[in-house]
Amino acid sequence: MIVCSCKVVSDHKIEDAVRRGLKWKRLVKETQIATGCGVCARHAKSIFDKAKANSSGESQAERLPMFSAGSASSPKEKRCNEKRKSR
Ligand code: FES
16 A cells, blocks of 8 residues: 555555664655655554564564563453453
C-alpha cells in the first residue's frame, strides 16, 4: 500500500528499510518520504515504529504491559488482568 503518494513510498519499502537497519532520518533522506505535502508523516512514522518494534523481537506483551497478565504492578492492573483471564 502506498503510504506517501507525493513521493510514492509504500509500507513495504518502509518495512524493508527497517530490516536493513535504517534510521528514520536516513529513510527520509533516501526516499524523500513525508517531504512533499507532509500529510503522510504521522502514518509513515507509525509504520516505521511498528516495523522497528517487530524487528527487535519484542512481543506485544513486552511493549504493552496491559497485555502481560503476569507483570501487573498496581492493584488496579491486577484486577483488570484477573477480569481479562476470567473471560
Ligand atoms: S503524501 Fe507524503 S509528502 Fe505528501
